[in-house]
Every structure is written in C-alpha cells, then in structure tokens.
Amino acid sequence: MENRSEQVNIKISCTGISKSFQEKDKRTDVLEKMDLLVKENEFVVILGPGQSGKSTLFRIIAGMETPTTGTVTIDGREVTGPEPEIGFVFQRYTLFPWKTVLGNVEMGPKIRGVPKKERREIARHYINLVGLKGFENHYPHQLSGGMKQRVSIARAYANNPQIMLLDEPFGQLDAQTRILMEQETIRIWEAEKRTVCFVTNNIEEAIFLGDRIVTLDGKLPGRLSHVYHVDLPRPRDFTDIEFLKLRQKITDETQLVL
Ligand SMILES: Nc1ncnc2c1ncn2[C@@H]1O[C@H](COP(=O)(O)OP(=O)(O)OP(=O)(O)O)[C@@H](O)[C@H]1O
Helix, strand or coil: CCCCCCCCEEEEEEEEEEEEEEECCCEEEEEEEEEEEEECEEEEEEEEECCCHHHHHHHHCCCCCCEEEEEEEECCCCCCCCCEEEEECCCCCCCCCCCCHHHCCCCHHHHHHHHHHHHHHHHHHHHHHHCCCCCCCCHHHCCCCHHHHHHHHHHHCCCCCCCCEEEEECCCCCHHHHHHHHHHHHHHHCCCCEEEEEEECHHHHHHHCCCCCEEEECCCEEEEEEEEEEECCCCCCCCCHHHHHHHHHHHHCCCCCC
C-alpha cells in the first residue's frame, strides 16, 4: 500500500531529453536521452567537465532552449517557454553596471510592477541575506567578484523563484572566496529553502554542496553517468575522511578528468 508520509514532491522532471544543434551542414549532438528527477527543496549538483552539455541542460530546464526530444515538467506542468518560477545565476557577472546593488536586486520585482516600498523591502531582505548590508548604494565596479555573485544570488531570490539554477557561479573566483561562497550558498539555502540545481566541474564543490550529485560522462552527446547521494552532515569538512572517501569513489567510478 502507498505510504503517504513517504511521498515526495517531484519539482523538476526531465524525461528523455536530447538536444542537437544544427549549424549549416554541421550537426552537434549535445545531450542524449537524459532522465532526471529533482525533489522539492533538494540540492542537486550536476558535475561534469567543460563542454559536456551542462549549460545546455540548464537552458532547457529554464525554458530558454527547446529540447530536440523529450520533455521537462515543473510541478507536473510542461515547460514550453521561459519559466518565471526559475531564478538563474550565471558564471559570468550579469549585473547592470549602471545600477547600484539595490537597483540590480530590485529590478525583477520592478519589472513585475511591485510597488516601490514593497520591492525595496524585498531587495533589502535579500541584500542582507547574502551579507551585503551597507553596500546597497555601491555600483558593480566597486565590488569584488565574490560580492558581485552575492548580488546575482540576491537578485535571483528577489523574484521569489521556486527553483534556483546556478551555472558554475563561482568558477571565476579565487579559491578562498570560492570556499566562502560555497559556505554562504548552504547558509542561504538553509535559511530560505528552494529547489536548487547547481552546475560545476569541481568535485569538492559538488560534495560540499549537494544532497545528490549526478555526473555527466564528458563525451558528446552528454549522458548522465552516475548518481551519488551525499549523506554527510552539514557543514561539511573538505578534510573529513568520509568526504575524501567519496571524492575518491567518484573519481574512480566516473573516470572524469575535471
Ligand atoms: N547554440 C548552440 N549552437 C551550437 N552548438 C552549441 C550551442 N550551444 C551549445 N553548443 C555546443 O554544445 C556543447 C556543450 O556546451 P555547454 O555549454 O552546454 O557545455 P558545458 O558543459 O556547460 O560547458 P562549460 O562547462 O565549458 O560551460 C559545446 O560543444 C557547444 O559548442
């Protein structure tokens, strides 16, 4: 008999996703028959080397790209165009340089017609959440790389998306700032639970962050090769023996050159 207490809500469902790009007489098969289920409030990391189709998969989930075959659903509803329920954070900084931190973060609610007082409150809440209180009136060029990505995260949250897609958001940061931002990502996710999909080519980052890691095999067309449930308690320690064992296991089994 079905045990209702064990029912989980599937937030994102990708079924049989394939993607090929056709440019003049050249065809590139990027993804092949990909199936992925993501539970509500789960933190899933997609781990794969460069050019393995990770960003393409994200763009398909977000409705910014149409799959050649297969379907994506969110809460059981098929994605057919850009999804308002999704917040996106990219590797490259995509802030408006002529707007302040506050101006950048309140942009989404402003476009949606949220009254000024309310959208300022929303923006300030998320600026505080990402640790940028006091920087509201700074411009992007006055911020470090880590701070810019904090603004990008706050800006995505300010639209109150149910799903956050983070596409190698810390790839351009130095090692120390990257670790700090990984810790911050978990703190923010624990403070305001969302369904998170996070793309990286960094195995430690994947183990530090994920409830679950799915790996792409690194050859085109990309396929999901392995799935790992990360049962380590948070906050995770990069030097913990179980952390290192899982790292070794993933390295051995996937043979990924990252
Ligand atoms: N619009 C497009 N037209 C043609 N080819 C494309 C297009 N978008 C992506 N590709 C190709 O798909 C492949 C995978 O790209 P994608 O950006 O999805 O990989 P990735 O794993 O995110 O890479 P990286 O980690 O380097 O960002 C690449 O070979 C790329 O050239």
